[in-house]
Amino acid sequence: MSASLTARDYATSQEVRWCPGCGDYAILKTMTRVLADVGAERENTVFVSGIGCSSRFPYYVETYGFHTIHGRAPAVATGLKLANPELDIWVVTGDGDGLSIGGNHLLHALRRNVSLKILLFNNEIYGLTKGQYSPTSRLGTRSPSSPAGSYDAPVSPGLFALGSGARFIARAIDVDKTGLGGVLEAAHRYDGAAFVEIYQNCIVYNEDVFEAFTDREHATERQVHARHGEPLVFGKANSKGLRFDMTSMSLEVIDAQERADEVLVHDETNPMLAQLLLSMEAPAMPQALGVIYRVEDETFESAFYGNHPTQLKRTGKVADALRNTNTWTVE
């Protein structure tokens, strides 16, 4: 039945309330297409969000949805997953929701490896509250709350996820249908917590903040798409490649034709490589996109049910439990 659904069947009749031109539209479109492509069962799919522009997402998807409170979506989703492990749960969050007020819950959902597909829409700004700098804003970001430029160092979502013990880390750009679609499909297939950072353009408060690598002009030269088992090459005709420099313990860009045998082959199971790739920043280095890190591990719900062998089903009776101690009888 579900296989015959189209992207439109996953859209609600709700009027979408993002600013015209917001990157969220493109993400929603790719998301509904992917849901149709993978044949997601609508009744078993849930979108859970926190607070912020991105967190409006559940209202627009014709599945179950829960628009919760600021920063807590991973915690709500964890409880939901434990109550019904059959559900396919997507968590939609932003840089403020997921990394500022809700950083703690994101950390624990990732380290526990709860099977949640966590989409972090990173626009490096607080949109819904009208443009204050966020924990991912670059140093010097001018905003209503930092008129002279922000002065606290930003967090890197990918490195945060890696440090939190995420087993699946991917990245994509809002308007890149193929790249984003591929990453969302991979996240859907993955058994465990899948962390996806999406570079999302806030046209109103932080326009083109990612243009260093999203700009049509620079895209080829400044994006490297990681594919497991394939060389990490980029640029026009894949002329450039990434090499590991032993002396500086870092990645460097080399000529992929001349020094082909020195180009690194992407190994998505290597956490060291993941760290190096996630650390690269355009324009100095290409921005790494795609599935950067993916390893298999036991999921939290499976460990939880391993510890709750009765699967929350009642196999005992309270009447017996009440008597399972020293008792005495009065005649």
Next chain:
Amino acid sequence: MSAKQQELHEPSVVVRFAGDSGDGVQLMGTQFVSSTALAGSDFATFPDYPAEIRAPAGTTFGVSAYQINLGAGPITTAGDAPQMLVAFNPAALKVSLPLIADGAAIIVNTTNFTRRGLAKAGYEEDPRSDGSLDGYQLIEVDITRLTLEAVKPFGLAKSDAGRCKNFWALGLVQWMFGLELEAIEEWINRKFAKNASVRQANLAALHAGNAYGETAALAAAVPQLGVRKAKFAPGTYRGVRGGEALALGLAAAGELADRPMLFCSYPITPASPLLHHLARLGKLGVGVFQAEDEIAAVCAAIGASFGGAIGVTSSSGPGIALKTEAIALAINAELPLLIIDSQRGGPSTGLPTKTEQSDLYQAVYGRNADAPLPVVAARSPSDCFDVAIEATRIALRHMTPVFLLTDGYLANAAEPWLIPEMDAYAPIETNALAGKPSGDVQTAVFERNRKSFGRPWVSPGMPELMHRIGGLEKDISTGHISYEAENHQAMTQLRADKVTSVAEFIPEQAIEVGASEGAVAVVGWGSTYGAIYQAVRRIARLDDRVSHIHIRHINPFPNNLAELLAGFDRIVVPEMNMGQLSTVLRDKLGVRTVPFAKVTGQPFLIQEVVEFVLGQLAEVTGDDVRPRIVQGEGT
């Protein structure tokens, strides 16, 4: 039981064991209680823990105590003033002395009454020789040395051997009360089944202490005490602590509702025992999730409720404060949720191991905006079972979060319990969607029951019922987001009406002791039940114009409460806070009260309540019966 013990039968005797955290005082207490229960006494216990896990040995702030009140009953408190004290060191003596009754028997472990031991407790002079124990019956026993001698054949290291001293002392106490050792022996055999030398050593210590009693008694050095059997109704009984009864009550609620339950919490004193008890009830359909913090715990419980399980979260005051925003989400999303608050002394970290009832405001009023919810409170350890079922029933009927208030005293206190029959409880109804909706699903999911205002409980996984919920205001009839002014007014009213409607489903307020009208009504809630009940019974022997009313349903109050209270000239409200129920009574019913506040971290003493109430009675009636009052619990 000897003839002497028969003769000595008191209606009730209060015993206190006190020592270092590492002395095994709590274990000694629970073992003593099991054998008194088997011997047919009613009892109530109160463990008094230090805040520090392992405070420096021998210090007053490291004293751990266990108090037991046993007798014919009904016993409802751990007793005002112990008639017998076992003090394992000078610090335990120092801390306990102000609490105990004149003429009480004091057993001290002389091994620890060294110059150093005395100094650590802050004694400049040895209290045994400076006259400060005059008027008590002092029994000096070298417990540690005698224990070491008794367990010598089993080859334990000296520190392990010394640890058997609680069983030595227990053996002695058992003898003093003429109690059998059998149940304790069985426990030791089970507990140390895998460690023969420890098992044998503890048994030897127990018997040695018992034999010491017999020998010393011949020399009249140790008194004998006896207690009357209680007149229990026929049936099967067990002992139960509040935390345990609450855990079983939650499991029972899940069974009655035929839903799985997910208990989500973050460790905090004194709420953790509930987490520990529930962690062992997997077979009863209860899952336990230890979250990363208080907020995550309540949020996970809300997620579970959305998913069709009964979401429960539990904490103490400071943790509940952190959960507040999420609780309001459950109110707005119209999801069931149980919030269990084991209250402790505050504000802030306050007195984590001491009891208080100061979260009533937090439960009734403590949220932003107009966000009412039902509040119920447990009165005794076994009552926690019924209240857990009642709270779940309300949450599922009205699709609302419900506060269940308990406290540090109830969590750890124990009493005998006539094991309830599950058939006696009606199944818990859940709101199901009446058939497949013909129109908009979102609208159908928010179509509320006319009487309870509860909406259908529809969860992900149910085909063709996809809908969205959240914390934004929604249209009263369609369930879709709405920012309309009139609609918000209507929804706010609806949320208030929903909570008010609970009163239509709950029993009328009963009277515990006394008539339905009179001079003074002593009105309480929660764990003060035991002390108020005994106090009013004591007064009732002299004056029948005082009644005891104990409120389980605090928000909303039972419908007849206002009328009931109107029948009394004065309403006295003893509370372990500065008068919070008084405020709520004034707010909801316009009732004027006389608060009696106690916030020392210790439960009310019966005598304190008696004196306060009699003072009030004298003011109202002009009769002062205070000089004629007699002490003692029970009949």
